[in-house]
Amino acid sequence: MRTATSSCLVVRVLGLIGCAAVAAAQEPRGIALLQEMERAIGGVIERCERSVVSIARTPQTPEQLLGAPGAPERITPAQRLLFQNQRSLPGVLGGMQLSRDAPLQPSGAGVVIDKSGLILTQYLVVRLGETHVVTDATGGRYLAKIVAADPRSGLAVLAVERPFRAKGQAELPDFQPLPLGEAETLGKGRFVVAIGNPFSIETDGQPTASWGAITNTALKAPRDENLNDITSAIDGSYRTTLHHFGSLMQTDARLGWNASGGALVSLEGELVGVLTTAATIAGHEQPAGYAIPLNRAMRRAVETMREGLEPEYGLLGVNFDQVAFVNARTGRRGVGVKTVFTGGPAQVAGIRGGDLLLSVDDQPLRTPESLQLIVGSLPPDQTVRVAYERASKVDEAEVTLAKAYIPQGQVVSRRPTAWRGIRVDYPTAIPSGVLLQRSQDGHLDPQGCVVVSEVEEGSVSWKSGVRPYSFVSHVSGRRVHTPNEFYAAVRDAKENVKLKFTKPLPAVPAAPVIPGAAKAPK
Known part of the structure; x- marks a missing residue:
């Protein structure tokens, strides 16, 4: 086994068990302690x-x-x-097998x-x-x-x-x-x-x-x-x-x-x-x-x-300053909110542009990176306590996080089975530019909705006019907030399923009926 040891740690350990000034009577004990540590580390490696x-x-x-x-x-x-x-390897020129x-x-x-x-x-x-x-x-x-x-x-x-x-x-x-x-x-x-x-x-x-x-x-x-x-x-x-x-x-x-x-x-x-x-x-x-x-x-x-x-990773739904801010009057340090996404988690919880975010679940926000790390380390649909300052007064809001969009590079081997050619996701799990535009246009229902993330071309949903980045708030009269709620609703539906969209679809009724009994995603 090749084991590289850190010289600085060796010095530190030797310092613990003594140095040249240790009396001769104590040297055997020091060696024994060092050997015990060697055995412990060697055992972990083995x-x-x-x-x-x-x-x-x-x-x-x-x-x-x-x-x-x-x-x-x-x-x-x-x-x-x-x-x-x-x-x-030696062999016939032009093509040799790997040994x-x-x-x-x-x-x-x-x-x-x-x-x-x-x-x-x-x-x-x-x-x-x-x-x-x-x-x-x-x-x-x-x-x-x-x-x-x-x-x-x-x-x-x-x-x-x-x-x-x-x-x-x-x-x-x-x-x-x-x-x-x-x-x-x-x-x-x-x-x-x-x-x-x-x-x-x-x-x-x-x-x-x-x-x-x-x-x-x-x-x-x-x-x-x-x-x-x-x-x-x-x-x-x-x-x-x-x-x-x-x-x-x-x-x-x-x-x-x-x-x-x-x-x-x-x-x-x-x-x-x-x-x-x-x-x-x-x-x-x-x-x-x-x-x-x-x-x-x-x-x-x-x-x-x-x-x-x-x-999946959490999202607060705010645009924030890229540097930390300290209120000169109160001395409080935090991350300034520029704008909030209409219908997003922060806006629904009452946070506004101009607020100073102070902490998330009692973890102080000293830098914008700390906000991104704390929120991004949590799953969507988790509720957190956000302390913020507005007009020099501190308040607190409970925010249920949405889902951050990962633009590229994810590889998965299991995906939800498409229902009638549709796959859905959390409403914020779309490209940031699209999310901003849809948010400004009022597509995100503050009471809860999901986004159509994918529609299989030629499917019954495609033929009904459903397209990606449409938002569904109800399935046969049942409010849906998450993808799991959507799939459960279509699974439980006894008859043809009626989807309610937050905005009318082009050239189709606002609530198209998707024929056929629902099936649960695998």
Whole structure:
């Protein structure tokens, strides 16, 4: 096992057990304490390292990788060097098969989170449309598919499908998963172990390990740090994850530049973070290690993705100032509201433009980023207490959050079954420009509605004139506030279903009747 230790932590531990000034009679006890710590850390590494895997991806199909007869293309020596950066084997010129033990070029590491072969990794490690190959510490190699990938969390989940060389269905081993820990309970100074290095897993069958202490729990990724290949439509930066608003964990346990997707584990052997190779953050040392913490918001995202579903994030429904504001008269600090979306959560709760938001659920809003992080870490349909200042007086409102729109990059393997060609979502889960226009035009019903997010062309709903970004407030007289309420209403309807739209549809009645009995979404 290759174990890299942090020199600064060694000094700290030695300081705990004594230094050169310690009396000779105390030295054996100090050595014993150090050996006990070594055994504890070594035990954590030994238990957890089998759960860390290497992930490689390639645009080639499995058949092309294997050079199987009848494959659309054979792998030439030049292609092998280009795509896999590995040695060519002796053989017939023009097409050589990949050797059974030839290492692939990994894109990152991953962590097993279910014995069936579910693997958690960083978003950038995977890519839709490519072949993914997982290699474990025993040398086992498997084909895997993307179950879900979420650019907002910067995380993705793969599922092992079959052994790399198996033809058809083949039995898979029970993989060794790591339990998910609660990163929000860990503070500065807590010891953690980092395990990763996919190159070492590929070539040696052993990940690299390091140990250290948590040094920060609320770092912001730099605005130009790419954690998901998605840029902001507002300023073109990469500030499109929650981690750009201040959620990254910093540790002095370091593995090197290709740590992406590796495991950060507690001394209890629980997965508390997914390693990421974020660039140097201003004011912090360059060699520091960073991890996406598995706090409450990230665990919720992971549990959703492991089911193949889309993680959802809360939305307050306000346009706010980009800098914090301090009321010179009262001294109160917060985030200023420019405008509110008509029919959105904040407006319904009584918040207005010009208000100064002070806190959400007693968490102070010191910066605009803190507002985005706190609200974005909560699920839609959750009610929060928002304290605000208006005319130098403090008041409080209960706001039921809506859903933030993720413009691109989400990958899911399970979607709600379309009902009569319709899929619906929370009313705010549409592009910001469309939401602003629809809000100004009064499409969002303050009493509750859902938005038609998709209509299958040629379906009965399409023929009835239903189009995306139409808003439905009632199903056969029953008010609907959420997608689940909509699908339950159409499922429970006994006759033809009558949809009430918040605005008349072009060239069709305001309440079209969709023929046929309703069916529940799968």
